[in-house]
Amino acid sequence: MCQSGGVVSIGGTASTTAVLRVMNERAVFAEIFKLGKVSRPELAQATGLSKPTISMALTDLERARLVRPVGLRTGSTGRAALLYEIRPQAGWVLAVDVGREFVRLALADLVGDIAARRDEHRKGGETPDELVAWLGGLTRELVDEAGAALGDITLTVFGTPGIHDKETGSLQLAPNLPGWDRPGAIELLAGVAADAPYVVENDVDLAAVGEGAYGLGQGVDHFALVWIGTGIGMGVVIDGKLYRGAQGAAGEISYLPVGEGDPLVNRGRGMLESVASADGVVALATRLGMKGVTSAKDVFDAARAADPVACRVVATEADHIAHALAGVIAVLDPQLVVLGGGIGVQAGDLLIGPVTDCLRDLVALRVPMIKASTLGTEAVLLGAMAVGLTTARDLVFERAVAQVPPD
Amino acid sequence: MCQSGGVVSIGGTASTTAVLRVMNERAVFAEIFKLGKVSRPELAQATGLSKPTISMALTDLERARLVRPVGLRTGSTGRAALLYEIRPQAGWVLAVDVGREFVRLALADLVGDIAARRDEHRKGGETPDELVAWLGGLTRELVDEAGAALGDITLTVFGTPGIHDKETGSLQLAPNLPGWDRPGAIELLAGVAADAPYVVENDVDLAAVGEGAYGLGQGVDHFALVWIGTGIGMGVVIDGKLYRGAQGAAGEISYLPVGEGDPLVNRGRGMLESVASADGVVALATRLGMKGVTSAKDVFDAARAADPVACRVVATEADHIAHALAGVIAVLDPQLVVLGGGIGVQAGDLLIGPVTDCLRDLVALRVPMIKASTLGTEAVLLGAMAVGLTTARDLVFERAVAQVPPD
């Protein structure tokens, strides 16, 4: 609606016939991704281009080693059609989830199939250099296992807690990753995968992307993933795209002024986080007199067994979450809110009902759907893959078209 | 990042040479908007196209009556260049701000110059039919004044309170516009400007667009306009575009759970709204013992004269606003927050300092800039104009290119 430079302006990029060809090849490439194994006539149908043009594009794409023929489709009447598909080895994406207790890595080919993966327990407290060396070793194992080479990796996507400050190249608000708040620390990550391009993204943001690509957010334009576990965060998807905010801090709802308590008391932790996170649940249960509670799961199990105190804790938790969501919904008006993270996944069945009920009193219009994530602990890794795949597909095409135009 | 149908996909639209021409003409058209009076060589430079192509595009655009020559640029060495500009009469935009006490109308030509406008006092309580008839009459006056015809209006943009529910064609949450909550009522607005296309947008959303096009939001990608007056609302601009939300209710922050008070007590009004709006300020001042206070302005004037009670009211108001903004900032992480509406404009000088200070204790990272709107009561009308102009420019081009391709 508005543009820099004062007033509004319509878009439009000038082009010549040469870029027309690139555009069409890109369209064919994208269509093959969408349709899988596909014949020339089907591509002509899908893109609106003529058969000869499709043939031209395919020979170019095949010479660039982006697609390959995979046999004939026979059975129906008429001549058998030669089928084409994306060449999976045309690109590799390394997805890395650097969590509090685990690191998870997945190496996926360009069509998104995971060729190799690892889940490793963290000792905790590793220095940045140690962590990078460790991840680098795991990456080499994965690459070997997949039958690829380290240099084949098109793009690496790291999911980490905290906020990636691009100006200083450091990680803010990530107490579980000591040493990464040093200016320039992020650049160390280039060493994990042989200086391939890499992206660092907030873990909860990636979980939201994962939810949009593989989970409940599929086909939903605007939704939010609220992550409730040891910490609290939110990933926002708007118009099908991850929204990061001006500083990359969109969705940092741990600081929402919710629940009783002086804001100044809980400085540095965030008000919502201190009352609604896993620790908050345990603390409240203990305060109300439950014995032997060490984890939030204990409380939820007790609530499922109809323990009256545990039920009160769950009700309070639902109330806190609902009040936080009321703010989110008022600002964003999403179509869907997904609850993820340890508490969201484990206790989704207990919470969704009371949260939704409570929201009816707090929200002006219709309450959006509230659902519990189905991706579990995979959400961040899948989100990293999804981000990596979209970017890698562009990168691979760009590179191929830039290098192979002659002849 | 994610698409319906399962997984991510790169874009790309297939095209033929014919659409190439349209693309280039659109690019030239857009460039003339950006540069104003401009010569052929300048357009060639700006678009990257060659001189003959520019000439071709210009003859087409001139034949479509979208641009016109405006004389020669002489003075420098070399042959004088023939300058072209947008033909202002190629399109007209009618902007209408239907407020609580006033209606404001502006008729702008395609380059955005206001050719005629009206500010009229509302009697209040008009039926939809009466309102439409009144607006229709005013529109005819404007059109006459501008030397245009009613059929020349390319697009009408209405700014109203409430939420335009497109499914039922009615207006929700707009108590000041009785009768417009009836299903299909919105369609009556087509009668204002002879069945020209029209758009109905929330007034605060339009104010945000106006701020982005003509005010403090120029060149800012992500910002929010918080409107504080008789009611409270917010317009959200993300990636330079207005964000409406799934139901068109994004930014309905009047229901934020802020301030003391039972949520159930203030149902239907919104908690934030009841404490922070103009009425809330007056109520608080009276409760604290101020005499003869009838409007929020009285309180702010007294505060400027260092009245201690008024100062306390202002401090409380700042505190409420800051708490609301804390939620907005946590969710959206905007680069800038603009305070608009009666209170935002009148008392911006008093509020911005304390609000910013208070936010430092409530926000995780850097506090975004907080500024008071400079557009005053014009914001909604200017936003309607901005929305209308972008859309009208596309419409006019589309129409011209669709009609004049032969020869």
Added chain:
DNA sequence: CCCATTTGGCAAGGTCTCTTACAAAGTTCC
């Protein structure tokens, strides 16, 4: 008054895509 400089127009050439036509390779039916 002549020259350097810039602008505008025209013709030729190259690239892209589409349409049309035809050859190639299956299936169906007798």
Added chain:
DNA sequence: GGAACTTTGTAAGAGACCTTGCCAAATGGG
């Protein structure tokens, strides 16, 4: 098993677009 039919793939010709290169026109300065 073979003929007819249907679908696929390729080749040639034509149309549309943009660009390069060249020349005429117009303006200011010396």
